[in-house]
Amino acid sequence: MARKTHIVVISILLATSWILAFLIYTPGLKGPFLFDDFPNLEKIGALGPIKNWELFQAYISSGFSGPTGRPISLLSFLLNTNDWPADPEPFKQTNLLIHLLISVILFSTIRKLLVSISRSWHEANWIALIATTLWLLNPFLVSTTLYVIQRMTQLAALFSILGIWGYLQGRSWLSTRPYLGYITISFSVGLGTFLAVFSKENGVLLPLLILVIELTLAFHWKTPAPNWRWTIVFLGLPALVIIAYLATPLSHIASPIPTRNFSLLERLLTEPRILWDYLFHLFIPHIQTRGLYQDGIVVSKGFSTPWTTLTALLGLIILTIVGWLVRQRWPLVSLSILFFLAGHLLESTTIALELYFEHRNYLPAIFLFLPIGSALMALNERHKLALGTLAAIFIYGTYAIATWQGARLWGNENQLMLVWAEMNPLSPRAQSSAVQALLQMGKPSEAYVRMEQALRKIPDSSLLTSSYLSLKANLGVLNTSEFTELANRLRQQPFDAQMLRALEHLVDTLNTNAPLPEHSAIMMSLLSGLRDDLKGRVSVAHRYTYYLQALLLLDQCDGNKAYPYFKEALSHYRRVQTGLYIVSLLATRGYYQQAMDILDHLKEVLDVQPDSALDRQRDTYKQEIVRLRNILQKDMLNPSQTADKAHQCLWLQNQINH
Structure with a gap:
């Protein structure tokens, strides 16, 4: 095939794969925000629409x-909106x-x-086309692409690949x-790592990944390797630092991890x-995967x-x-094997992350399909072009169909x-979410x-x-x-951070349905008991249980008890x-004195916090505290307004009761 014709064919096939990928993914673009999208993206509007430099700085540093806070990733979300809530489709x-x-x-x-x-330019194009298309259309990467926060x-993958490209060019x-x-090569490794790390921390693996490329292809380079001194400084030392960092937790290998249901050894x-x-x-393409x-x-x-544990471990050692x-x-x-394994070093070894996530394969899998591309080219070289072409079409077709089906599923939240x-079936989070989906579909039974x-x-x-308690309260069938x-059983069960969200939903449900005094007492006792049982080991649970108790009391028009x-x-x-x-919660319900007291306490909090810990500039907060104090003082001078708000709160509770 002439060079010009070859270029045209490759270009057409590449463009076709991109168009196909776009069309395949289109059904999934209608899907909603999910899970971690909310706590991360709501920061965009936490202080109001981002319309000035101060709010921009506050948002970028809120990660x-x-x-690292991942500021580059946060910056990218501003391409889609400057306020929250927002439409998920542009994201x-x-x-x-991308x-x-x-x-x-x-x-x-x-x-x-x-x-x-030393592969020919012609062969390199075909293998690159096959390997890239298999990555692009891979159904296992649907969740990374359509889960907004996995940008x-x-x-991180984008900047890592750019770093590898620049290294190869240099x-x-x-x-x-x-x-x-x-x-x-110095600029590519340095800047590529910097940009990748500040998008997501696993970008720190770039020097190690380049070292893997260098070593796996050591017998085949057309040109000499970089000077050994450069290699040690730019690739070897960063790789050793990563390995040393990952080895540090091994001294506590058998110790339990407070927020997980496994120890490091078990991980x-x-x-x-x-x-x-x-x-x-x-x-092997699958329409349905484990998901999130x-x-x-x-x-x-x-x-x-x-x-299967020992079998898998021995198999992994043999594979390496x-x-x-x-x-x-x-x-x-x-290259495909060792690059894949090296790409998992940070998220699949000693760091106490959750065990399994599909998106962890996004970068490690970029060279995984090179052997397939090479094998199909070998068939072509043996004059078995028809067989190689049919094999390629079959593989592309199965990947494309599975990815399309997966994208369609991602476009329908309840079905997903x-x-x-x-x-x-053994995931509490999956079962709890399915219950919520059925409720949204109008199927309470x-x-x-x-x-x-x-x-x-x-x-x-x-x-x-906790979700069962919330469901029964929502259906009105929860007796004392x-x-x-169930509250006593809950205190005996292992802590799950997701339980806190379920308890918040339970508090909201109880307040919406005007709980009996006995229900309120049980809920207050449960929250105190959970806090005592954890003995401060989980800081988020410690502070959140106090907040939920306050919310329970406040929505029952008891701001005096909610205040402490x-x-x-x-x-x-x-x-x-x-x-x-908190000030706004108290003030909107007419508890102006309690709101004023919190405001006084807030001034003390502001005085001791360093500037780096503040979401906005110190002067802005000082001005806001003064402004709110003036508003509260005016409201306190109008006792009829306070009485009206208290009356409205009691009236609402009576309406709910009836």
């Missing part, structure tokens, strides 16, 4: 998902465009890599233009099974519990050894929740049956127990004796913004 469209953009850069990177190891993962210049070559035993599951789903609910994963308690040993004969196999519940079935399967779940029994709980909650939150919200 809490990781040590998902941007995610899809996915397509990454595939463009990935194609160029793979082609450059193959040419660098963080996408951006490396090709080392023998002819060494000065330019070293500047390019390390479980992850090999999960890595094999990742590989299975990446190569991974709390039902069976934890490995020992090498034989479950029996094979990946290293075949470097000379099958370099692309070696029900499918995930079926796929994760089915919701009740599913909840009872889930409790029989997972009787020790504190999330399900059952409430007491609000004050205690604020002493643990230590955030001015939280205090202002």
Whole structure:
């Protein structure tokens, strides 16, 4: 095939794959925000629409998902809105465009890599096309693309791949233009890592990943490697720092993790099974995957519990050894294996993250399909073009159909929740979400049956127990004796951070339905008991239980009793913004003196907080406190207004009771 014709064919096929991917993903763009989207994205409007530099700074520095705050990812969300709540579709469209953009850069990177190891330009194009398209259309990556908050993962991958591309380009210049070559590879590694890390922390793996590329292809480079001193400084030392960091927690390997249902040792035993599951789903297309609910994963308690633990661990060790040993004969196999495993070092080893997430494969999988591309090209070279073409069409077709079906599912929230519940029968979060979906679909009896079935399967779940309480209260069938029994059971069950959201929903439900005095007393006792049981080990539970107690009392028109709980909650939150919200809750219900007292306490909080801990500038908060004080003082001078608000609160409660 002539070079010009070849370019035209490759370009048409690439464009076709991008158009196909866009069309396949389109049904999923209508889907909603989910789970972690809300706590992360609501920061956009936490202080009002972002219309000035101060609010922009406050938002960009508000990140809490990781040590860096991920400001580059937060910045990218402003492409879609400057206020909250917002329409999810533009966010998902941007995610899809980023996915397509990454595939463009990935194609160029793979082609450059193959040419660098003496593959012909013609062959490099075809292998790059096949490998990139399989990544682009992979159904296991649907959740990363359509889950808005995983733009963080996408951006970290984007900058990492750009860093690899720049490294390969600079490396090709080392023998002819060494000065330019070293500047390019240094700049690519340094800037690529910086941008990736401030998108998501696993971007710190870039130097290690480049080192893996360098070592796996060591026998095949057309040009000399960088100077060993440069390699040690820019690749070796960062890799050693990462390994040392990951090794640090091993000194507490058997210690329980307070917010997890597994120890570090159990995590390390479980992850090999999960890595094999990742590989299975990446190569074998599935319409339905585990999705975002991974709390039902069976934890490995020992090498034989479950029996697949030892098998998976030995298999992973063998895979690693094979990946290293075949470097000379099958370099692309070696690269696909070792790059995949290295890409999982941060999120699948000693850091106490949740066990399983599909998005962790987004970057590690970029070279995974190189052996397939190479094998199909080998068929072509043996004059079996028809067989290779049919194999490629079959693989593309199965991936495309599964991805399209997965995207359609992501576009229907209720159906998505029900499918995930079926796929994760031992996940309390999946079952609880399915119950909520059934309620939204107007099927309360089915919701009740599913909840009872889930409790029989997972009787020790504190999330399900608290969700069951909320469901019965919502349906009006929660009696005092059952409430007491379930509250006592809840205190005996393992702590689940998601339980706090269920308890908040229970408080809201009780207040909406005007709880009996006995119900309020049981709820207050439950929240105090949970706090006492945890003994301060989980800070979020400590402060949140005080807040929920205050909310329960306030919505029952008892601001005097709610006040000390609000004050205690604020002493643990230590955030001015939280205090202002509490002031507004009290003031809107007519408890002006209590709001004024919180405002006085808030001034003390502001005085001791460093500027770095404030969401907005100190002077802005001082002005806001003065402004609110003046408003409250005026309202306090108008006793009829206070009486009116108290009367409205009592009237509303009476209406609910009747």
